[in-house]
Amino acid sequence: MPPVIDVRNLTKTYASGYQALKGIDLQIRRGEIFALLGPNGAGKTTLISIICGIVNASSGTVLADGHDIVHEYRLARSKIGLVPQELSTDAFESVWATVKFSRGLFGKAPDPAYLEKVLRDLSLWDKKDSKIMALSGGMKRRVLIAKALAHEPQILFLDEPTAGVDVELRHDMWQMVRRLRENGTTVILTTHYIEEAEDMADRIGVINHGELILVEDKATLMRKLGKKQLTLQLQSHLDKIPEGLSDYPLELSEDGTTLVYTFDVQAQETGIAALLRRLHEQGIDFRDLHSSESSLEEIFVSLVRQGREARA
């Protein structure tokens, strides 16, 4: 199946001369939840803005559901819903009017029943006659989502959807994303909250300094780059790691009571059996041990660090 979004060799240099995107290639699969992760200034918003036709690319092409976003702008744009970071206009409009207007913008026939469902799903129905400026920040965010969904897009972009959002809205938002996915909508979200990507995404792309440094299934990513750690609670404390253990990648906690051994998830042998034998030989007893896997957060931090070192 052809990708629902097809980005080829996309670059963006702003008028200031700043190169925000350096040759992005990205194919989004139909119906997936794709998380674009990256630190501040990495180029996430620029990429989304180009795909949504808000910013012009310097070079490269983007197809949305097979339609070129420049030459077939209206058609391409009608496939896409965008939830931006902030609400800009419409302060004097009612919720209902603004959502109805958004739908009309894309030339879709009126469908009050559909719009009612969108507003109900977002707990906005009882606010439908309120002016937007009278709403709380959280409610305004909900309006942004309703506007983005008003024309029944197949592809939904959420730019930093949960930055500064309360727990309830975050919960509702993820429920909505899951529902959309069940209906076959493709969802692309940017975030710097790793846990969000970890919870929600099918695939993850990591962007840094305008380059996509990796695109991978979430599960594969966590398996491939993840490290495991074995933590040993010692019977009696150590001042330092004994000579006899110096060839193991061990870390001793500051209070000298815990040893942490890090090993590769993919390695043929973990080396744990040999380590435990060696500890015994050294007369080091432990009263407890447990293992843990690195989170996506740790993987992400180490990826970005590697990228920085490679450039240095």
Ligand SMILES: Nc1ncnc2c1ncn2[C@@H]1O[C@H](COP(=O)(O)OP(=O)(O)OP(=O)(O)O)[C@@H](O)[C@H]1O
């Ligand atoms: N209009 C502009 N003119 C010049 N530089 C810009 C412009 N817009 C963005 N930039 C720069 O391009 C880079 C990428 O910005 P972008 O907003 O795409 O990053 P981001 O990954 O979305 O970051 P954030 O998470 O902070 O939103 C930043 O260094 C930013 O300063």
